[in-house]
Amino acid sequence: MAAENKKQDKREAILNAAESLFAKHGYDGVTLRAIAKEAGVDVALANYHFGPKRDLFDAVLLRRAQILNSWRLEALEATVQNAAPNPPQVKDIIRAYFEPLLKRSQVQEPGWKSYYALIAYVNSSPEWGGTLMTQFFDPMIHRFLAVLKTALPGVPDKSMYWGYHCLSGALTLAFAQTGRIDHLSDDLCKSDDLPDACDYIVDFVAAGFSDMIAASQKETATL
Amino acid sequence: MAAENKKQDKREAILNAAESLFAKHGYDGVTLRAIAKEAGVDVALANYHFGPKRDLFDAVLLRRAQILNSWRLEALEATVQNAAPNPPQVKDIIRAYFEPLLKRSQVQEPGWKSYYALIAYVNSSPEWGGTLMTQFFDPMIHRFLAVLKTALPGVPDKSMYWGYHCLSGALTLAFAQTGRIDHLSDDLCKSDDLPDACDYIVDFVAAGFSDMIAASQKETATL
DNA sequence: CTAGAATTTCAACAATTGTTGAAGACGTAA
């Protein structure tokens, strides 16, 4: 059981350690020495593989962003195909955005859990949120919004964008698993029960989007 | 115009500088020297007034939390009185939660803007979110949820808590003003137009809560 | 003005930071 280190999985051990620690304490709250210790390697090795600290941070983010994007686009296209030639239901589109986070036993994988918390950190940070999230996720999101618009004809773009912002805030906060809702609800709701959280959030968000149709119709009616 | 320092507003200058910098870069991303420089005082003064760094962070959070809580409770009770003896409308309750953030020309005050971004950072951080937010805001939130339940009879508590979690995520992300939605919407939506943001988020969140009634009725009907 | 308390600055501390260059260990192909 000793000497299980294959060839150079130390590189990935560094990524995993960095992912976990950045998720917990943020970029500046983590030292390269802490990462190296968690990964069981020397401090200098992180710099050898990834360059400066900031580049390691980007590498951690990028690794799973690509996978997640492809999973979400897959689920979205399947939803579109499923409903064709009609536009899909709003709730099914929202589900296509949420369910890739849960499938393939991701919930059990601690790496993905850390990654979700990390995304929450990046998303709500004035330092990273504006640029990094855009860079990694916007093309996928635009495709998602385009499909959502077919299900919500006549809804102004501004409502759609703010609606997505609400979705994004609710989703990232829930997946950050801060333990907040556990305290607030006296353990009626559990931060780490992501499938359960998804059920509720999907309903909430779908209702928020669906209501835009009624609102936009009421608006045009008064003209 | 020189020598405008009154008595000991240096203490507040430190709080303001810390607030602004913590909001931008998080707890670990800010040094006491950066705070002191921004405040125009010596490094040691922060420690003299507030003790260790962590206590300064708490002091920054606490200063406006108390004010915000009282404003929100005021607005909530006014809403209740206004609708009595009937329960208020869902949207009016949500508005009572949002509008204190905008009133009294807070939008212009950079201090409050920084504070909102700081709350977003704390809220989504696994390190602070579970404990600090609970400590500062939970009593006010419980009163808010109690009133909301009168407007949404029969809705299960679990739905209510997850609904609040969605509200909280959407609100804090928007008020973090990361510039994210500006990029995503090609400047159709502006991060720093908080009143505009509130209009859209209030509608979205109110719809999410209101839909819970229909859902819970449909559920009991199938039994 | 004077004494004493509160505030502010100065200078320095031990510890930690990201990064680097040289040396060592490993794997592979001749």
Place this chain on the structure above:
DNA sequence: TTACGTCTTCAACAATTGTTGAAATTCTAG
């Protein structure tokens, strides 16, 4: 074996970190 390129460690660097004790300044009573 030898040689060579990749991976890993070691040791150390200059800079920065939070914190502190003593000195200097300012404020407030008497």
